[in-house]
Amino acid sequence: MHEVRPIVWPSQLRLRPGRTAPSLLLLGFLGGGLSCVTLAIAIANETPEPGYAVLEAVGVALLIGVGAYSWARRADRYGRLLVGVGVTYFFVTLALSDNEVVYSVGRVAGFLVAPFLLYALLAFPSGHLETPAARAVVLAAVATVVVLYLPLVPLMHDYPQPYPWGACAADCPSNAFFAGHQPGFVEGVQRVREVIASVIFLAGVGVLTLQVRAASRLMRRTLVPVIAVAGLWLLGFVGLYAGRRIAAPQLVDASSWVLLIAIPLIAVGLLAGMLRWRISEGPALAHLVRRLATYPSPEDLRDAMAEALEDPALEIAYRVGTTTGYADADGNRIDLDRLASGRAVTRVARNDEPIAALVHDRALSDQRDLVEAAGSAALLVLDHHRLDAELRASVRELRESQARILAAADVERQRIERDLHDGAQQRLVALRMKLDLVTEVMERDPARAGALQAEIGDEIDGALDEIRGLARGIYPPLLASHGLGEALDAVAIRCPVATTVRVTDTRRFPPEIETAVYFCCREALQNVAKHARGAARATVEVSGDDTTLRFTVADDGAGFDTAAAAAGAGLVNMRDRVAVAGGHVAVRSRIGAGTTMTGAIPLRDRDEPDGSPGRRRGSPGQSAGRRA
């Protein structure tokens, strides 16, 4: 997944700003000036092959010119890269000079320009080497130059001939950087390095071919003109080396022309690729915008965008809720962190607010401009569908949570039935039997009858305790009559961990809100008692304002790793209960830093005509009580 800057409607439907006019002008002067210098050197040297010099000057001007264009239009590193190649190529043309030093600088630059241009070709159009194979080829080229070319420079009295970029044939200037003669060694290394360089160039042709095949259809149209001339240039080198080895003047001559013509053609090919890209992008976007005008359904929108981006498998994920969730148009969750291989994500945002994400072919990452523009054009329709998707997602979630609540209620009813059956009911059965027994033994054995009566009393106390405990679990009477503060106090007193309760908002709230907060806090305190190892104290806080009721249960126990622990049934219960009241719950914990549960329930949009947040139910003493 790559990062994409936020898109702003509608001003984004233009290209990103590039270089300003003055710096463009400077680049223009640089290209023109350097090619003039090349020509001037050739004229001063009365070069026997003026065609060579003209092609070289044109090459310098075109490389820098096309680089400047790319730099200005796309503001990316590719333009800068190409300008760098152009300047390096100018140094290559210095080999036209008959001055020993200038000529030698040109010949050394000739070694450097090949890996540089290879890099530029394999990195088109992003400026980055995208595949390991491309990186390997460029790395091999650089290593060959560094190890097998540059160290030999001081050991050669003369540079290898024939040489396409020089003006001389037999009477070439000597190597100005010559230090000591090693003819045998140099000759041996030259043979080896020309074979290695040929292999690298052929590998470069192979990688370029693979890149075209892996590209999206749109990108393929962009790459083909570049690949054609790049292949020509790379094969030209192989031909030159072969011609030198087998001393075939026609092959050397033909390869030299190919190499000289290929450089300006590469620049033209790159320009053609960029223009074709622009040309095909325009109609694709125009067609998309026309289809957007009909306010397409989610399916039609997806089809239209898939067509515009020429990616039939394109998916649209809508941002739903305030969390980081995405869902499809039907509200089904989509996990953008788990994409199929070969897919990438471009997020569409308005004023930094995420609207949707396009899941597309990784090959389209090279055409970020187009994907972003398509996303921007569709922004309003996307936002419309996003609201639908959000609604569907929350309906789905609510339905799931309702189902869980119903299931939980069934489980709870079963538990209560079992507790009543195993507890109070069995005690009453025993009581009935013992009572008859008392009557039976009263006359014969008064002492035994007394003991039986004591047992009956104990049974009754036990049954009363059990029934009270059960009743409290079903619904605490204090909550209904006196609200959260008193009810939570009663929970805190029973908690084995010393617990402080601070309820700063003493208003009464609708029963579903009070019940949700109460059971959530009780569940959290039960978790503290059960799971928080080493907890010495806990706090329960409830506070509210006009819009929100907030509650927190914190402990100072051992804590746990929230990433490693899946949400247990307790947490799901809490979430469901609070979700019914329209709120949410989060649990934060770190090993050694205790655990904190926080929750919030919105108090707005309830049925108070005066807009007051809570519903008052009279003074606490006049609460609607239950039967004792």
Added chain:
Amino acid sequence: MAVSASDVGVLTVDDSERFLRAAHDLISATPGFRVVAEAASGAECLAAVQRLEPDLVLLDVRMPVMDGIETARRLSAARPRAVIVLISAEDAVDLPSTAGACGASALVRKQDLRPALLRRLWDAHAPRGESDQSAR
């Protein structure tokens, strides 16, 4: 059992008919105590106290409309001679915190009520001079 005018007159207040019957049996079976009246709500209780001037009021905490705590507050505001005792099936923990400051003299669990406890309550809380007066 003979009932004397010097016996401690008890008013029991509870919304449960069943408990009222049990309490009636208990009080009738306790020497020195007599049932003055029974009330099924806080309002009935206030009226009965004014009319019958009982010595002891056994007042259930949890009742609809006006609970025992509010009833006790209003009763004690009128400064009656009656001793007010709150009764409840709940543990003290589960009762409102206001139970301790409503003018009641004591709080007991319903299931603990027996003749001996009634007597102890009266001995501990009766207005000075009256507990000796009552029949034992």
